Amino acid sequence: MPLTANARAVLEKRYLLKDSNGRAAESPEALFLRVATDIASAEAAFGNSPRPWVRRFHELMMEGDFLPNSPTLMNAGRELQQLAACFVLPVEDSIDSIFGTLRASALIHKSGGGTGFSFSRLRPKGDRVATSQGAASGPVSFIRVFNAATNAINQGGFRRGANMAVLAADHPDVEEFVRAKRDRGELSNFNVSVLVTDDFMRKAAAGEPWALVSPRTRLVAKHIRADKLFEALVEEAHDSGEPGILFRDRIERDNPTPGLGAIEATNPCGEQPLLPNEACTLGSINLARFVKPSGFDLARLEQVVADSVRFLDDVLERNRYPLPAIERLTRANRKIGLGIMGWADALVLLGVPYDSEEAIALADRTMAAFSRAARAASQQLARERGPFPNYPESIHARGSGYPIRNATVSTVAPTGTLSILAGTSGGIEPLFALAFNRHVLDGEVLPEAHPEFARLAREGGFDRPEVWAHVKKTGGVRGCEAVPERIRRAFATAADIAPSWHVRMQAAFQRHVDSAVSKTVNFPKEATRPQVAEAFRAAWEAGCKGITVYRDGCRAGQAMAKGDCSGPACVA
Numbered sequence: 001m002p003l004t005a006n007a008r009a010v011l012e013k014r015y016l017l018k019d020s021n022g023r024a025a026e027s028p029e030a031l032f033l034r035v036a037t038d039i040a041s042a043e044a045a046f047g048n049s050p051r052p053w054v055r056r057f058h059e060l061m062m063e064g065d066f067l068p069n070s071p072t073l074m075n076a077g078r079e080l081q082q083l084a085a086c087f088v089l090p091v092e093d094s095i096d097s098i099f100g101t102l103r104a105s106a107l108i109h110k111s112g113g114g115t116g117f118s119f120s121r122l123r124p125k126g127d128r129v130a131t132s133q134g135a136a137s138g139p140v141s142f143i144r145v146f147n148a149a150t151n152a153i154n155q156g157g158f159r160r161g162a163n164m165a166v167l168a169a170d171h172p173d174v175e176e177f178v179r180a181k182r183d184r185g186e187l188s189n190f191n192v193s194v195l196v197t198d199d200f201m202r203k204a205a206a207g208e209p210w211a212l213v214s215p216r217t218r219l220v221a222k223h224i225r226a227d228k229l230f231e232a233l234v235e236e237a238h239d240s241g242e243p244g245i246l247f248r249d250r251i252e253r254d255n256p257t258p259g260l261g262a263i264e265a266t267n268p269c270g271e272q273p274l275l276p277n278e279a280c281t282l283g284s285i286n287l288a289r290f291v292k293p294s295g296f297d298l299a300r301l302e303q304v305v306a307d308s309v310r311f312l313d314d315v316l317e318r319n320r321y322p323l324p325a326i327e328r329l330t331r332a333n334r335k336i337g338l339g340i341m342g343w344a345d346a347l348v349l350l351g352v353p354y355d356s357e358e359a360i361a362l363a364d365r366t367m368a369a370f371s372r373a374a375r376a377a378s379q380q381l382a383r384e385r386g387p388f389p390n391y392p393e394s395i396h397a398r399g400s401g402y403p404i405r406n407a408t409v410s411t412v413a414p415t416g417t418l419s420i421l422a423g424t425s426g427g428i429e430p431l432f433a434l435a436f437n438r439h440v441l442d443g444e445v446l447p448e449a450h451p452e453f454a455r456l457a458r459e460g461g462f463d464r465p466e467v468w469a470h471v472k473k474t475g476g477v478r479g480c481e482a483v484p485e486r487i488r489r490a491f492a493t494a495a496d497i498a499p500s501w502h503v504r505m506q507a508a509f510q511r512h513v514d515s516a517v518s519k520t521v522n523f524p525k526e527a528t529r530p531q532v533a534e535a536f537r538a539a540w541e542a543g544c545k546g547i548t549v550y551r552d553g554c555r556a557g558q559a560m561a562k563g564d565c566s567g568p569a570c571v572a
Helices: 005-015 028-046 050-062 070-075 095-110 139-151 174-178 198-206 226-240 248-253 298-318 324-333 343-350 357-385 416-422 451-460 465-474 485-490 499-510 529-542
Strands: 066-068 086-089 114-118 163-168 190-196 209-213 220-225 244-247 278-286 336-341 435-440 444-449 520-523 546-551
Touching (some): 005 028, 005 416, 005 444, 028 050, 028 298, 050 066, 066 298, 066 416, 095 114, 095 139, 139 163, 139 174, 198 226, 198 529, 209 226, 226 529, 244 248, 244 529, 278 416, 298 357, 336 357, 336 416, 343 357, 357 499, 435 465, 444 451, 499 520, 499 529, 499 546, 529 546
Parallel strands (some): 086 114, 278 336, 520 546
Antiparallel strands (some): 066 278, 209 220, 244 546, 435 444
């Protein structure tokens, strides 16, 4: 894999082994060999020689076809050996449960994982506490406690802990929760999402009453207007990008083990709905690596998918879980999340605009083929190794389907640092800008420009100051007459794309994904609240499992900023 200067900076800062002086003590090739050797050692438990799989897994990563989630790269073959990125932990309505979960989350953050929590079971603010004869402080107060604890824990020296806080839309404190991040300094280590039902969305559209129900007594605490709560959600999301929305009924329809309980929360970026005390390991395939003149090389893609599913199933064997309860449930369900990155770059190479019917249809076909291959690979592993232990009680056992090794197989993660390592676009997001500064690694600034655009500019004769001035001002080249129209269309950036195309793209992938899709619906700075409301409704109607919106400039210190980096000098 040809590494850019930015990829090397991230590797050295975050992933490579360090000596006693903090200097990198292994090369990128050695890192991938360390990971491949450790993961392939799981093959011996099934009577296979690890040696050929060491070679194959090493090749997958070195060539940039596939990368596992960050904890696997950080910890495989090292003392921690905690390899999963995604966890959901239970928060029951007792001090013992709350602070027991806080301790568990600290262990997970220390090892590089991220945590999600549903705070919906906690009694509302002011409710009676029988043991102390006092009044409850409510879910938001405890989320602040979790946030402060996360602040104190640096994830193994690599990154700070990330969390997701979820509250059901019928919790009596939901209005306070919706406003919890209005103060920009509040809950800085949390993403927040409201869990809404189909019933809520229908009542919001009709302006009907909505019951807020005490989780302790199951009695109605009060009624509010559903449309007013929806408007509050829209207002806060428009102003700050949060909260997001999770669509409970859509998520639950895909719950593979409903007999074990309902899914109430996700990992920090929303792509992995999980049961309490469940973990999942992720990995992503760079679709830009499979583009050929006639389209995608589906035969090679299917082989890489099969090998990547095997890799992730082996990760489950090699993982050292932070708590026995998490190990028991994770091994019983064996959820993995194989996804993609490089979608926008693949479209660029194919000359297909992101905001086009052709791109939506291509997304549908490509993810359908990807998921078929991933499911077939998991079924083959079930024949070799047996299905996941909870298979007989799962939805997979209904009908005449073949047994499967993993309760879930596919997901689409945001792939933030992984896409930097692979030198490609993140997840299924459009290009952010053709040249920009990326703020990562505790304040380090990485200048980036799109190498394919820079190459085409040189070869096409439009590598000129006025073109780069337009890029610096807008982030893209739509509206720049000096650039050929087909290139202006192909190099669509997030700001160029109407929100409806963002939602449609997310929905096209979601149709073929077991878990969920992490995707941001971008809005220009001048977007209105009714436009955000329209996106929320469209995502629900299209069958998305959640939605996050971001209006440009609505939050200080955003991770990627255009306007202060342009020209070929930005190309790493």
